[in-house]
Amino acid sequence: MVDRIDIVPLPPSAAASCEAILRSLPQWFGIEEAIVRYRNDIERMESFGVHDNDRLIAFLTVNYHFDHAAEIHVMGIRKEYHRQGIGRAMVNHVESLLRTKGVELFEVKTLAAGHPDPNYAKTRLFYESLGFRPLEVNDLWGDKNPCLILVKHL
Ligand SMILES: CC(C)(COP(=O)(O)OP(=O)(O)OC[C@H]1O[C@@H](n2cnc3c(N)ncnc32)[C@H](O)[C@@H]1OP(=O)(O)O)[C@@H](O)C(=O)NCCC(=O)NCCS
Numbered sequence: 001m002v003d004r005i006d007i008v009p010l011p012p013s014a015a016a017s018c019e020a021i022l023r024s025l026p027q028w029f030g031i032e033e034a035i036v037r038y039r040n041d042i043e044r045m046e047s048f049g050v051h052d053n054d055r056l057i058a059f060l061t062v063n064y065h066f067d068h069a070a071e072i073h074v075m076g077i078r079k080e081y082h083r084q085g086i087g088r089a090m091v092n093h094v095e096s097l098l099r100t101k102g103v104e105l106f107e108v109k110t111l112a113a114g115h116p117d118p119n120y121a122k123t124r125l126f127y128e129s130l131g132f133r134p135l136e137v138n139d140l141w142g143d144k145n146p147c148l149i150l151v152k153h154l
Pocket residue numbers: 025028073074075076077078081082083084085086087088089109110122123125126127129130
């Protein structure tokens with residue numbers, strides 16, 4: 001349990017610690033090529049994180065698509081810190097920042113309910129609890145991994 005949730009911008013050099021978080025969550029991030037791609041993306045995109053003492057325990061990476069539209073590209077929190085309000089605090093923090101930049105639409109993609117995975121069912125509950133609304137399901141990740149796009153108006 002962290003005493004206080006302090007959200008800080010992460011430098012590109014933090015990508016290795018973000019990758020370590022992804023690797024600590026194999027129930028969500030089990031595909032090696034995807035982890036490597038995320039690591040590269042984290043290095044060049046804007047990211048935020050939360051530390052417990054000096055250890056990075058949570059991060060969120062933002063992808064800007066247009067002046068008016070941005071996306072949660074990837075986020076992860078070490079399992080022992082789940083359900084302590086850290087994910088909500090990070091998303092709220094980023095939403096405030098996006099509003100100051102004039103961003104209107106905030107998107108996230110995740111595994112759709114057509115896939116039986118119970119872990120992603122929790123992830124969907126998380127996003128929906130923050131006001132994201134299902135927009136469409138598509139086959140961006142192939143037939144076996146239906147992709148749900150959720151969106152919210154900022
Ligand atoms: C999904 C994730 C980011 C959520 O972060 P978190 O810090 O655990 O979530 P929070 O404590 O901020 O939860 C906020 C709300 O979301 C909902 N929620 C979160 N986890 C939930 C769960 N396991 N079951 C049901 N609802 C849940 C609840 O409404 C919760 O509010 P409450 O605790 O007051 O009831 C985190 O669990 C995680 O890293 N999961 C693995 C990786 C992942 O799914 N990444 C996103 C895919 S790209």
